[in-house]
Amino acid sequence: MAENTRLEELIPLYALGVLEGDxxxxxxxxIREGSPQARDLLMQYENVASxxxxxxxxxxxxxxxxxxxxxxxxxxxxxxxxxxxxxxMERLRPYFFELSGALAAGVxxxxxxxxxxxxxxxxxxxxxxxELNAKxxxxxxxxxxxxxxxxxxxxxxxGLEAKLASLEEITEFMEDQDIVLVRxxxxxxxxxxxxxxxxxxxEHDALLYCLDLPKAPPGKIYQWWVIVDGVPRSVGTFxxxxxxxxxxxxxxxxxxxxxxxxxxFLVTMEPDGGARKPSGSELLRGxxx
Numbered sequence: 027m028a029e030n031t032r033l034e035e036l037i038p039l040y041a042l043g044v045l046e047g048d049x050x051x052x053x054x055x056x057i058r059e060g061s062p063q064a065r066d067l068l069m070q071y072e073n074v075a076s077x078x079x080x081x082x083x084x085x086x087x088x089x090x091x092x093x094x095x096x097x098x099x100x101x102x103x104x105x106x107x108x109x110x111x112x113x114x115m116e117r118l119r120p121y122f123f124e125l126s127g128a129l130a131a132g133v134x135x136x137x138x139x140x141x142x143x144x145x146x147x148x149x150x151x152x153x154x155x156x157e158l159n160a161k162x163x164x165x166x167x168x169x170x171x172x173x174x175x176x177x178x179x180x181x182x183x184x185g186l187e188a189k190l191a192s193l194e195e196i197t198e199f200m201e202d203q204d205i206v207l208v209r210x211x212x213x214x215x216x217x218x219x220x221x222x223x224x225x226x227x228x229e230h231d232a233l234l235y236c237l238d239l240p241k242a243p244p245g246k247i248y249q250w251w252v253i254v255d256g257v258p259r260s261v262g263t264f265x266x267x268x269x270x271x272x273x274x275x276x277x278x279x280x281x282x283x284x285x286x287x288x289x290x291f292l293v294t295m296e297p298d299g300g301a302r303k304p305s306g307s308e309l310l311r312g313x314x315x
Contacts, residue, residue: 032056033064041071204228208291210236210310219270221310223291230279234261234291239270239309242295248309249300250274251292254283258292263300288314 033056039045040053056064210221221236234250242248242265250261259282266272279285293310294301 033061033067037064037067038071041068206315208312208315210234210291210293210312213292213308213311217309219310221293221312223312225279225315230285231275231277232261232279233273233275234293235271235273236266236293236310237271239266239272239293241266241268241270245298246295246306247298247300248272249294249296249304249306251294251304252279252282252288253290253292255287256289257283258303259283260300260302263296290314 032052036045036049036053036056040050040057045053057068204227206225206227208223208225210223212219217238217240219236219239221234224233224235226232236248239248247263247265249263251258252261253259261276261282262274264272264274279288282288291312291314292304292308294304294308295306296304297306
């Protein structure tokens with residue numbers, strides 16, 4: 027970091043040819059060592075310096091500058107050395123030594139002000155980019171939150187629609203004049219569930235609705251039974267919703283045996299897939315009418 031700062035201090039002055047003594051030797055050493063950053067900075071400032079004459083007014087050159095140019099030309103012709111490629115700034119370095127202090131200082135200030143301005147603009151643009159990225163991230167979080175809320179509401183709507191369908195089914199079932207109700211009592215005092223079996227004595231269709239059953243743990247399911255002549259017959263398995271409610275309908279109890287021999291209805295908790303006979307805890311039971 028310190029070397030970079032020193033480069034930024036020395037290279038502009040070196041490009042202008044105003045360094046002397048130890049600072050000049052230090053700048054030449056940095057460039058000679060082959061630092062890519064030093065070469066890039068030198069090229070940039072030489073390019074800037076090469077444009078300075080085009081921005082200057084039509085001022086007459088100092089007579090000393092003319093004398094130095096002519097002297098340099100005569101000495102070069104007398105020596106007749108092979109031409110060596112020199113940069114524009116190297117060719118003009120003697121002239122910069124003869125510039126007035128005010129002009130040299132103005133050039134240095136011009137370069138440094140432009141450098142600082144570009145750095146400031148870069149920082150501002152980076153800040154704007156950072157703020158835009160933060161806004162995008164915030165909007166993504168908000169969109170994600172809204173999607174989760176939408177999914178939750180859609181789930182609630184689906185649950186309400188299912189509950190409404192169940193209520194409509196119960197209502198339609200109860201409109202039949204031949205319906206009798208079998209009250210399902212708690213067989214387990216540790217729960218507060220209840221329910222009814224709606225039994226159409228004419229068609230022998232039946233509907234079970236349960237309320238406030240606890241959610242079955244993983245690997246378990248509820249099973250509805252009808253006891254005919256002392257033999258339990260499985261009507262079907264079912265799950266409950268988030269509130270512990272469920273509605274199960276069977277089109278005919280006659281398929282399980284003589285309906286006049288039905289003694290009881292049971293609800294038990296069994297392993298997933300159901301059981302051939304009640305093996306789990308008994309939750310609800312109701313005596314046949």
